[in-house]
Amino acid sequence: SLADTLSQPARFGFGRPATEAEIAMLDIDVRPDGQGLPTGEGNAAEGKAIYALKCAGCHGATGTEGPNDRLVVGDTIKGARRIRAIGNYWPHATTVFDYIRRAMPFNQPGSLTDREVYGLTAYLLHANGLWDGKVALNAKNLPTIKMPARDKFVPDDRTDGPEIK
Amino acid sequence: SLADTLSQPARFGFGRPATEAEIAMLDIDVRPDGQGLPTGEGNAAEGKAIYALKCAGCHGATGTEGPNDRLVVGDTIKGARRIRAIGNYWPHATTVFDYIRRAMPFNQPGSLTDREVYGLTAYLLHANGLWDGKVALNAKNLPTIKMPARDKFVPDDRTDGPEIK
Amino acid sequence: ASIVLVQTASGKAFQAALTASELAGDPTKVPGVPPGALGTRSPFEKPVKVFSETSSRTPLQDLQGMLTPSDLHYERHHGGVPAIDPTKHELVIHGMVDKPMVFTVADLKRFPSVSRIAFLECSGNYRGAGDGKIRPQEICGLTSQSEWTGVALSTLFREVGVSPKASWFLAEGGDAAVMTRSVPVHKGWDDAIIAYAQNGEAIRPEQGYPVRLFLPGWEGNANVKWLRRIELADAPFMTREETSKYTEAVGGGKIRQFSFTMDARSIITYPSYPAKVEKGWIEIRGIAWSGRGKVVRVEVSTDAGKTWHNAALQEPVLDKAIAAFRYLWNWDGNPTEIMSRTVDETGYVQPFLKQLVAARGGNMGYHFNPVTAWYLQQDGQVLFKST
Amino acid sequence: ASIVLVQTASGKAFQAALTASELAGDPTKVPGVPPGALGTRSPFEKPVKVFSETSSRTPLQDLQGMLTPSDLHYERHHGGVPAIDPTKHELVIHGMVDKPMVFTVADLKRFPSVSRIAFLECSGNYRGAGDGKIRPQEICGLTSQSEWTGVALSTLFREVGVSPKASWFLAEGGDAAVMTRSVPVHKGWDDAIIAYAQNGEAIRPEQGYPVRLFLPGWEGNANVKWLRRIELADAPFMTREETSKYTEAVGGGKIRQFSFTMDARSIITYPSYPAKVEKGWIEIRGIAWSGRGKVVRVEVSTDAGKTWHNAALQEPVLDKAIAAFRYLWNWDGNPTEIMSRTVDETGYVQPFLKQLVAARGGNMGYHFNPVTAWYLQQDGQVLFKST
């Protein structure tokens, strides 16, 4: 804890300073405000083609069929409670970019170029009815997308007390 | 502990009574007063032959050469402090019978007949200068043998207090 | 032994040794296996985890006491177990810090170390079964306990000079999922550990070798394994795991996020399905834990929840740790339901399933820690029953 | 990534993925191994016991905290590890009892159970080296710690009705040595356990599968493994192990017998030979234990015994258990000797070697628990030094 730490020397001097270059190599996260988004862009049409090639096998031809996680809400956007997809459950559009870039395709994670990721993100947001089919997605416009689920999310309000919540 | 035990039921009723026959099958120990010694007998000459056949390979031709534990004190009985053999270190003759019967020969433990064990015990005690070469050893005379080391043994007198002992 | 005469080298005849058939199957008559470099598990014992593509579950019903053997520790990963060379692995800490730093595994081991015995649990750790045929392993086998050793994150925070304005940090793994979770900075100062050892030895690959984040009492997924990067920031990063996953509907159309604390829980591991028991004395055994602090009491009911009795807790009862409990009971052989519930030091009482569902607006999901009941049939068969 | 165009099914050309060479060796770019039935040990970690024909020693210098992984638990056996089928193994209790009984392993598991974390140590557990080139493993690696679970022997004593006149019992193993030791009955009533589990799972074969006697704090050999028989009596049986072996010359021609208690002890496991250290901050780490009860203090000296400082003890500090200790020290780079000593709740202070030898009339032997020093050379090399 902090208290324990204070009884220790101010610095041990183990480890080495991180250079900006080596941090940049690892620092792939993208935040809700767009921090971390790379330059470049990609549109839904490009993304659709890549999707068909690299994603459809696991997520279905239209992102609704599986066998793996459903990505597209489809017609049921306002209906069925049990569907959890980008269009009705994801609070931030930036997460789509971040996650695809770091973890997909599942069999070749980290293999996509930034342009491909922009395209795929544009395609999936478009398929969820949240982005125009023509306009290329980039670091500037991606964070501005308003996600339908955004206001559903509330921080944990359990108080670590006796209440069952 | 006993206290915990008292809060429990007097008997749980798990397990089954042991019959005398099945206890007898397992109850191979021999005590200093001779309790547990079987009927029968064996002498040093018999034992010497068995020893040559089944023991000498590990304990040496005369029980002094090894490679495994030295069994016979030899000429040095009063001299060298570092020798530990039956003749100068073992407090009870019954232990020789008990141990050979349960554990030797190391490569075929439990393979000796009681007669063989009496013979081997007679032989080893004789070689250590503690038993006549002719008289057969049996349940009656074995416990009467006075072992030289007997009075050297003292029970642990450490008190579990601060003293270094 | 039959009397057989054997000719010795010295020409004498003696009674032979016991015959081979007399010795067969008696371990006292054959020299055993000599000491070796590594111990073994008896071939008669085959405890195994039940595994799917995404997780594997500790066989709770096969275990005693409070520790989990390392190779039976539950697994949950999102990109499989990476093969990491510890001499190539580094932890980078950057973002809102004075001095961004890189630490090798060897560097981390030089800092002051801390150890604690604590549980780890996946927040998606409840299953039932309509027919009652489900074991503790399947019900809640995504919980395990180890002794964890590593460097306090607070020590590293001080080393890099974390900004007083930093309120969250991102923890990122070096696995194929490049797993990321946002964690409040206060947990880093409080009791987070960058752990490199588990039950004495190096952390096992499945648990994050060579280093993982360990957040005592917090949901498993946030305890990022194969940790390679920590970035300090002033807001959460809203990663996929803390938005699309590990969030739960709590009624009124709301979704709860950042529900880190693992609530108090227990399960009776003996007797449990598929055991069959006899009437008479039965020691009811189980495990209890709470991510909020210490277990103060485990109550056991043997009459379907009408009356409750305190079970004995195995000492030491530790903070944010599994405690083994025991309750001695004389079963009269009549069908009944037995169950346990944990009360922790915050006064929280482990709820029934129906209470939990009601409290969450009718939804099920992560952080489900209901009382689990076992139904004892007349014939001694033990079956799961939801509460 | 180099720009490569790839033709897709729909006829469009796209920039290709990163090339294989760019991905080589990066565990974030290859799916890892899926969850499985049993966890593994990293191929980069190879902790092993050092073994001879009669024993194998725990690699203390490779371990952290207070627990020993089961497969690294020390071994000492006198007839090898027997292969025992647990469905055929029985424990007979007879002699001075009301009702001689036979218990199967399954029977034993039905009785009320107890668990405790405790060390086990062979009483022949000290070695030095004239050239200083010896590791903790060789010095005193015949000590290890586990969580043991079983039935209290007192429970079984009551079940069979042990006679109030019984003062000793014989414990006999089912191995090729048919190992026997005499144990005072009061230990059976106090805290002896017939143990069937170790660190959560079934006891390992090397530690006595399926059942062993466990005598907290008492010399390893008396904790008879593969236990098959207990005979109650009114005197010790004077077995070979308690006469020819496990007795020690204590001066004046006397030999001490039945020295069960393991005295207090400690060893610094880091830094230790063959480590090389650098000047600056060093966390001195080690383990401390006492068979007499709790460790109350571990003192560390970094100036060859002139001054002593209290080390931090890892909580929980348990009765008759190993406690991990830590002492943070800033080495100025000048050659010095570091050492630790345990003080236990009886007021016993772990002695120097010369004190022990003097107290035993110049003899060495079993129950040697001296302070162990490490000499730090100018170049950082750490070497053993006897005290």
Ligand code: HEC
């Ligand atoms: C070989 C199978 C496979 C392929 C190919 C694949 N995915 Fe996935 N995808 C998965 C799996 C499995 C998961 C769930 C991973 C987890 O939960 O850890 C997933 C999860 C996702 C998610 C998160 C879904 C959610 O609800 O949280 C997104 C978004 C996604 N994939 C997009 C893609 C895109 C875009 C591609 C192609 C570039 C792709 N996937 C290719 C298997 C695949």
Ligand code: HEC
């Ligand atoms: C294959 C080797 C081998 C053979 C054959 C063998 N022994 Fe041994 N013996 C040993 C070993 C090894 C020990 C030490 C065992 C231990 O310490 O657990 C030993 C110990 C003993 C001891 C105890 C010595 C002491 O100082 O405590 C006696 C007595 C003994 N053997 C007698 C015999 C007799 C009699 C025979 C023949 C019937 C025999 N041995 C055959 C290897 C052998």
Ligand SMILES: [Ca+2]
């Ligand atoms: Ca970043």
Ligand SMILES: [Ca+2]
């Ligand atoms: Ca989904």
Ligand SMILES: [Ca+2]
């Ligand atoms: Ca007897």
Ligand SMILES: [Ca+2]
């Ligand atoms: Ca000898």
Ligand SMILES: [Ca+2]
């Ligand atoms: Ca989790």
Ligand SMILES: [Ca+2]
């Ligand atoms: Ca011992």
Ligand SMILES: [Co+2]
């Ligand atoms: Co999970």
Ligand SMILES: [Co+2]
């Ligand atoms: Co020993």
